[in-house]
Amino acid sequence: MTTTYREAVRAALRDALTRDDRVFLMGEDVGRYGGCFAVSLGLLEEFGPDRVRDAPLSESAFVGAGIGAALGGMRPIVEVMTVNFSLLALDQIVNNAATLLHMSGGQFNVPLVVRMTTGAGRQLAAQHSHSFEGWYAHVPGIRVVAPATLEDARGMLWTALCDPDPVLVFEHGSLYNIEGELADDAGAVDIDRAAVRRPGRDLTVVAYGGTLGKALAAADQLTADGIDAEVVDLRTLRPLDTATIVGSVTRTHRAVVVDEGWRTGSLAAEVSARITEEAFYDLDAPVGRVCSAEVPMPYARHLEEAALPQVADIVAAAKELGG
């Protein structure tokens, strides 16, 4: 059937709420408002205010309550409107969700799922355009995933709920309206492996979430220059599927990593470092990075576009590597 990313996430939520009565959705305006991006529209009417639970503006309390509820046997899906606001709950995620299992010597696992929107591109300026998923990918004890396709939007949630440990799901705000075909029986997908979204011989472009589409578009343009690019979608940002990434680079001998985060200290830096560590002697050129400019996101459209990684930047970076 034809569907949107938004509908795919909603279908995944409905499915989870239907299948397991330990599952509930909690967050700001997930209920009566229908979700700030209309993702959970209709779920309150369907499952009631107990399981589709509007929370006050208390990010650290309701994320922490999600951790506690997970400890208490529930399977909470906590929605933090955007990654920007998740900084207010970071202490709970880092110091509790990620560490309780280890600090308790294996006694207390935290089967929690936290969903949040990430990324820029809608002229929301400096406080609403961050991409901090790379920070979360730094933290042992949590799994981080970034669905970039309809299949993953539909299928990653259930797998995340089956994980005994915390899983953070990052949905790029620019994806909700993308439309496409989704099999009627689409269901759970793995959250372990990266995926080759486009096979190619000459160059590997690594991307995820909101930048996958740009990477694929760049790959298409590169054919005009006789460059056959392979596009790898990370899918899971922690733990990184190094094998798939390195496997691709050992075939193509060149790599460009695309990341909407600021360049310095980006997730792209980690991917670049790993490729160099594991495929140094297979590389014909240094690993390239296409990231956001190091500036708080400006509101003005032309400045925001200039600050973000664009298809042209990926194409240029790819050509720079020659080959």
Next chain:
Amino acid sequence: MTTTYREAVRAALRDALTRDDRVFLMGEDVGRYGGCFAVSLGLLEEFGPDRVRDAPLSESAFVGAGIGAALGGMRPIVEVMTVNFSLLALDQIVNNAATLLHMSGGQFNVPLVVRMTTGAGRQLAAQHSHSFEGWYAHVPGIRVVAPATLEDARGMLWTALCDPDPVLVFEHGSLYNIEGELADDAGAVDIDRAAVRRPGRDLTVVAYGGTLGKALAAADQLTADGIDAEVVDLRTLRPLDTATIVGSVTRTHRAVVVDEGWRTGSLAAEVSARITEEAFYDLDAPVGRVCSAEVPMPYARHLEEAALPQVADIVAAAKELGG
């Protein structure tokens, strides 16, 4: 004179409070308690409770108040006891301190200094042993420094206070007791450049803060194997002095980056990526990383020691690069 790192920081604080009456120190237990690591001991008696200001356990409020006070013409030095607790104030640092200048089109700069202790090594376990300075180094709009020597402990603070923009100072908890000679007229030092702490021909070891000592010890041991290692102290984590790092590596052709942060997404990843980007054709081997194991810090001494980068790990990584 002989002095300790702790005394050097205290001397810098006293100096700043004496020279500029816009300067004040604010944080938890900086006054009556004398600082949780006894750094500010005696300053309350000397400068009074207004300028050595004990704050309630409200990290986000008093860090935010520091930002506001800086906007209001003061020169606050805010002490956050440890980087672990700074997560509770991260929203203020990222969304206000780092962005106000840009969001206001250049109208409002924030001359704020935030000091915090970082690092592990004292068996304080999973919630008190983080090294998140790499996260802060990801954020445009703030400068991040890590004094590793007595000179820098004494001299970086004043330079930071002269900076019109926010500066974060990370003091590794294991350094406070180190003792050494400091010139009686020691004063302000630059906070722009990395420093070659030990010249060498065969290999570059990049370190900072708490790991500098281990890097130097490793360099000494390596001489026994006929390896002459150069040790670079980053000093300033943002902006990174890429020129000094790359300059060293182009001479030595090999590099190992040491970082107490967890390996994935570490600052070491950024340094590694930059070296590869700018010196790829000068490298005889892939850049090595020696970081912390990806585990919430365990309490037990033998496990903590195994989790942290040790001299032996640096030596081993260096030898692996051959040469």
Next chain:
Amino acid sequence: MTVERAEGLHLLREMLRIRRFEERCVELYSATEIRGFLHLYIGEEAVAVGVMGALAPEDAVVATYRDHGHALARGVPAEAIMAEMLGKVEGTSRGRGGSMHLFDRSSRFYGGNAIVGGGIPLAAGLALADAMQGRRQVTACFFGEGAVAEGEFHETMNLAALWHLPVLFCCENNLYAMGTALARSEAVTDLAMRATGYGVPAWPVDGMDVLAVADAARRAVVQVRDGGGPVFLELRTYRFRAHSMYDPERYRSKDEVELWRRRDPIALLTERLRADGALGDDDLAAMEDEVAAELDAAVAGARAGTLEPVEDLTRFVTSEVTT
């Protein structure tokens, strides 16, 4: 209470300026000349106009993302605000902030903060700076009732009360935080009572009656300026339109909105002035014409503004001159 004609007409004109300004914004948003999030102040004009009238030029103001009304009432030129929303260099923040981030140094207008509760600690810091420097100035801090659930509100209320800081807390209680009704966000919905729990004098005010707001604000400002410590005003108001430009409004009934529209602050004051014989039809017509002329010029001027050159993208990340 009697109203002096000149003041009455001034208050009416200021509210009218905001109302008509917001209506222009709607047009420009539909024409996609304004982008991003756009939060209108329609219905709440009496709050900003009443409070600003009680402030002195040297006082400071901290607002939220719903900040057009505050900026206009504080005297920020309509053209500069409009230019900001069109992303022009002539805008209050050179087009880098947009609707949610208006700033103005000359009137000590510190923004425009899009993190709910994020501006509150800044206000405490601005007040601390005034207190430490012996300036008899007041910092007015605006925030919505939804922010009361945030930890930053709590920490700052306590800090301001504890340190006796000259802050005027202006809580705009419009009964909803996006789609979340006050009763679903606060266990105790008497917000003035909540504030007194911190030892902060607080009283509720009819936020639809600009004369009542002006009177309450005057009394509060005197108290704060005279060293009485912080004061909290609960300004009971209502937003006539969607939270942002579009929202389903499934969270409140048409009747409820209708009921509140009958207490339109502009209509209320108009009646009042008419009854007093202080306002005639032609006075009103003339006022509308003056406002229309001002806004025509503002829009035209903003449209004629220039775009920041893309080469300047990374300006204002750090200061260009040392202060």
Next chain:
Amino acid sequence: MTVERAEGLHLLREMLRIRRFEERCVELYSATEIRGFLHLYIGEEAVAVGVMGALAPEDAVVATYRDHGHALARGVPAEAIMAEMLGKVEGTSRGRGGSMHLFDRSSRFYGGNAIVGGGIPLAAGLALADAMQGRRQVTACFFGEGAVAEGEFHETMNLAALWHLPVLFCCENNLYAMGTALARSEAVTDLAMRATGYGVPAWPVDGMDVLAVADAARRAVVQVRDGGGPVFLELRTYRFRAHSMYDPERYRSKDEVELWRRRDPIALLTERLRADGALGDDDLAAMEDEVAAELDAAVAGARAGTLEPVEDLTRFVTSEVTT
């Protein structure tokens, strides 16, 4: 209030176990067998003992870094706690948590949290899970008075009251947060009154009188268990020793400490039982002997414990079995 002999002796024995246990810790810390931070409960025994007596086995407990007393009173074996502090596999957290992170699944003891206020949201979540699953269980959440200044306290108090969660908030008001006296941390020092501001029934209790604590806790637990929503107890107590193992104690006078020592909870109950003729010299001696024997065995057992193999360093970062 009359005290039944058996109960009186039980309470006395439990307090004595904690007191003597802590004294052993001091010895082992001086002998450097225990490392890291060590926060003693000496002086506050009546609080944990009185509250735990009112809980049922299926109830849950959340504590702080000052958690030995809570764990012992909850029934966690002294040997497992001691083994934890010696970093042994036989410890409550296999030696990975240490003194600040005691956990015990069998008694639903959820730690042992070293972030001030960090455990409070967890308690709300545990209570939410009980409520959603229809279990008539109570979650007791312990925290110091210093935590009241934290945003996480505020957010959780409101959430628990708003959602009517079965949480028993136990505020251990020992008058100091490290070196910060309550009056320097809170504008309103009547903490029970503060709690009622959230619509949470609250009352102050003499935390040095274990019978008063037990009585108050019993009444509070009944109310919470019967669906009355959260209750807040302000337990007025005092810490006889330094905040952690060493601290200059420049923040309070010897006289003040002396005054409080006269209200030693163990001495108070001993007098009381003697007066009632319920306790004779030999009863007390016998009790001391039993406790000494228990602790001798605990220390010996802990010393005989084993160390986690270093190869297992990264175990318990993620779950080993799917739950």
